[in-house]
Amino acid sequence: MGLRIGVLLFGTVILIFLLPFQPPVLPEFLLPMKKNFLIVAAFLLFGSQAFSGGFQVALQGQRQIGMAHTGTALAFDASSVFFNPGSLAFTIKNNVSLGGSLIRSRVKYIAWQETDAPSNYQSETESPLGTPFALYASYGLKDSRFKFGLGVYTPYGSSVKWPSDWKGYSVLRSLKLQSVFIQPTVSFRLSDKIGIGAGFVYATGGVELQKGIGALALQNGFSEAGLKGSADGLGYNIGIHAKLSEDLSFGLDYRSKVDMKVKDGEATFIVPPSTSGVLGLFPPGGKTSFSATLPLPATLSAGLAWKAGPKLLLALDYNLVYWSAYKELRFEYGASVNGAMSTASPRNYKDASIIRFGAEYQASQKFAVRAGYYFDQTPVSDGYMTPETPDANRNCFTAGLGYHVSDKLSVDASFLYVEGKTREQSPSDIPANAPDSFVPGTYKIRVFVPGISLSYNF
């Protein structure tokens, strides 16, 4: 029964993915049985995902990244602390794993074009390196239905740095958002078929933002505002794992919203001395405090995992990210800044879906190869695309390789390639009440993320 459902579901998924690309005819000769070829093929599929839409980072487990960051219905190891605490009780061994990725993102920008005002202006972000990581540990007594876990991971973050004199410098020069979630977790196997789990999340992180002030020229360049602060917040992660049959599992997980609150950040203004002095436009000495709240949205995930054969594992995940929580980016200042105690820039994000499809093939006793694809819907509506997250719908391709060094130790590597659809920010779409938050033009984002992890079972 379960098997049939699985076949049906995966068949549908295949269809979904084939539809946009015209179903390819697959001649038999394309399917040689050589291992080497397979590995090469896997690396050709290089891809993994650095960012999800907005500033979500879907890089929480190397094995899962290789499979399009599916995992809600998978019970690999301690990484279920993140993917689904309900699955953790189904992991067989106790486990510690540590992994990290290296994000290289690049946004290309072309100025807005009008028929009578073509522009040859272009710019490109200065590929900052992001280094998200994930550390997981799980422990349960043998034959116990309980399993305890701890996760330290980085589910949200963003790092973008434009050339300091780029066209949109008054809107943004650079932004760094970091968050580290610490999640103690308990998982309980209700029966041989159903497990539940819950984790408490303490999030800590920070924000660092620089933008130019084009209206205030300096002898050398332009004025700049800088905001820097640490933030924290609380949340939870709950999930349920169901074994529908021997080969088919289902998972449902809900990660709550975490409001990251900056309470006593430092706002620094590099401005003409007169403006922070006699003119009183900026706080004396160009410094004041600020507070802000950045919502890290809740995510609802549902997943299926199907052991399609003795060596083949297929996974399908659907995420709904409640981005609509991100209405505006608002900073409250400790002193008047340019005549106002606060600034607000509308974001009006929309809830967004992600669909993930991943596969793992156990090529040999030691090696596993993985591949995946996911489509990541942007939460950003037309007109609201900012240089901090020049977001667009993204096609994401992943590949991975697993190697069992021994029974206890394994190494997993992944590669993710993300390509955002080329997206235009038209001046006419820009919200009239906040034109200074947006830079019209054409944006394209590409992200390359290699990653590696070590996993130890005991």
Added chain:
Amino acid sequence: MNFKAFLLYSLVPALAMLSSCQPDPVPPNIGTDGKVDLSNYVAIGNSVTAGYASGGLFLEGQKVAYPVLIAGQFSLCGGGEFNAPLFAPEESDGTGYLRLDGFLDASTPILSSVPLDPDAVEGKSVDAYSPTLNPDSIVLKPYLGPKNHNLGVPGIKVADIQTAGYGNPNSFFGRMLAKVEKSTATYLQKVIEQKPTVFTCWLGNNDVLGYATAGGYVDLGQITPAAEFSKNYCALMQGLAALPTKPRGALSNVGDITSIPFFTTVTPSVKKSLSLMGKYSIREFKFDSVFQNTILPAFLSDSGKILDTTKVLEWPVHQLASLNSVTGNFDGDVFLTLTFSPYASELGKPSGKAWKDIIHRLVSTFTLPPPYDVYPKEFLEYFAWAKSGLDTTQPFGVSIRNPIPDVFVLNSNESARARNAVSMYNQIIKNQADAYGFAHVDANTFLKNITRGSYFDAISSSASYLSGGAFSLDGVHLTPKGNALAANEFIKAINGKYGTKIPVLNPGQFKGVILP
């Protein structure tokens, strides 16, 4: 089976990747497509065209004049050489200019003058005298660099362009000419001689600006009659259109002069403070004519006698001249000039600061004939002060005995006259553009957009004095950013008219006023 299946599944993302990968976006092709010959660009215009800014013409300003910026964009599309008549490096301060040194308080900037560069001066000549433009009768050294393409001449009016020998009274034009041409050449001739293949023309502002900035005081600036404007402007366009080079060009109209910071900076705060005082009237008074018609002759006949100051103080002002008083709430059509800003805070107070400065400046321009030239200027000043009938113990600007000097006020009649002239000029300019198929730049709308405070394409600008970004310290001329915005208007007009693809500049990378 598993193997095949895995490959099959792997192929799906592989194909997805191949089909969804897009190349990076690239900027569009630029160029003229042969529609406009950019090989010989000539800029026709006045101070704005010359790069005049912050009350002077100097090297830094010349380098960012909008024609220079346009030429830079032309050069990306096969444009030819473009030289501006730059001051030599050792003459870099040019005619001198205003510098912002700081602020006394939030609304009082401290401006100082960078003096005229002595290296830029050849000498003095009475021929070069102009009360507003050149009160010191300075003659600038000739420009000796490579062939000049920027014919922006500060101070030039459309009324002047057919005046033979205009190089003498206007040294900015004179320095572009060979010595022999100075007393014969007209501006129009020099333009035609250049045989441009493409040109921009932004003339006409001065035909009304001098009148307006002098508060409608006609001795300092007059409005060119529309008929005269039309005659000269049409002659220029006819001359250009008749050239064998068949030039393409863009004609810019004249902006609404009352929307520039020179008029919009002081006015609102004065109106506000007057209404807070509960006083809704200001009075202006034309002193200069009183001085010339009454005080000076009186002085010349009275000197030698002992002055009875008590008697002259009894003369009420309104008996000396017609008092030009303005009352009401000034609904937008009465303007105080930027030059009034040092006195704005004196309104309603018993203050003679403004009159003291006016009388001092006025007296200093007069040379008394012998035998009276033995009298020190201070004496004449004292006499003028005494005879004026001004009573500076009365509230300034509110009392009939202590009115605002006329040169600081553009009253409703005067501003209406100025606006009326602008609209007539602009009609002539539009007609000429249409008649010859030249592009038309609507600087009037462009300036109004700036005035409203615009934010477009990540660039903000407004008509706020100092902080607005587009206008320099004199409140009339453009900053580098303002020049870049203006250059784009010309480029857009040319692209729109001729179908070229000349790229626009990014004005956000140019600076406004640099605050200390």
